[in-house]
Amino acid sequence: xxxxxxxxxxxxxxxxxxxxxxxxxxxxxxxxxxxxxxxxxxxxxxxxxxxxxxxxxxxxxxxxxxxxxxxxxxxxxxxxxxxxxxxxxxxxxxxxxxxxxxxxxxxxxxxxxxxxxxx
Numbered sequence: 001x002x003x004x005x006x007x008x009x010x011x012x013x014x015x016x017x018x019x020x021x022x023x024x025x026x027x028x029x030x031x032x033x034x035x036x037x038x039x040x041x042x043x044x045x046x047x048x049x050x051x052x053x054x055x056x057x058x059x060x061x062x063x064x065x066x067x068x069x070x071x072x073x074x075x076x077x078x079x080x081x082x083x084x085x086x087x088x089x090x091x092x093x094x095x096x097x098x099x100x101x102x103x104x105x106x107x108x109x110x111x112x113x114x115x116x117x118x119x
Contacts, residue, residue, distance in 0.1 A: 025086050025094050029056055032079060037064035053093030056083070062101040069098065 026047045034040035039061035046057045060068055069076045080096050087094030 024090070025054065025083060025092075026056060028086060029058060029079065029083065029096065032082075033058060033060065033068060036067050036075070037061065038067070039064055053095060054087065055095050055097060057097045057099055059099045060101075065098075065101070 026045050029045050030043060033043050033045075037043060037060060042059075042061035042064070044059045046059075048055045048057070058068070067075070068079075070078075076096070076098060083094045083096055
């Protein structure tokens with residue numbers, strides 16, 4: 001569960017007048033992700049701007065990948081939705097790319113046997 005301290009930090013980031021829009025979206029993602037993961041020191045966000053809009057690339061510790069993506073991608077989808085709202089506020093299209101760590105392996109999907117289903 002996200003604490004109220006994080007919510008206050010995020011609100012202060014978004015309300016800060018002196019901060020350019022680029023720093024707001026990047027810092028927003030860093031704060032949210034650092035609150036979710038077990039290795040906040042490994043969180044890094046890079047920002048690139050091109051004709052398609054703003055791309056934020058998120059790099060995290062491989063062990064934290066499941067926490068950021070969430071069950072069926074719900075957490076990642078929620079972060080992306082919030083980023084779109086921030087982008088609209090600053091007339092920019094903001095996208096989030098979560099980099100898959102090198103050497104990452106996904107568990108193969110297997111169908112449970114009928115014996116396992118009976119248990």
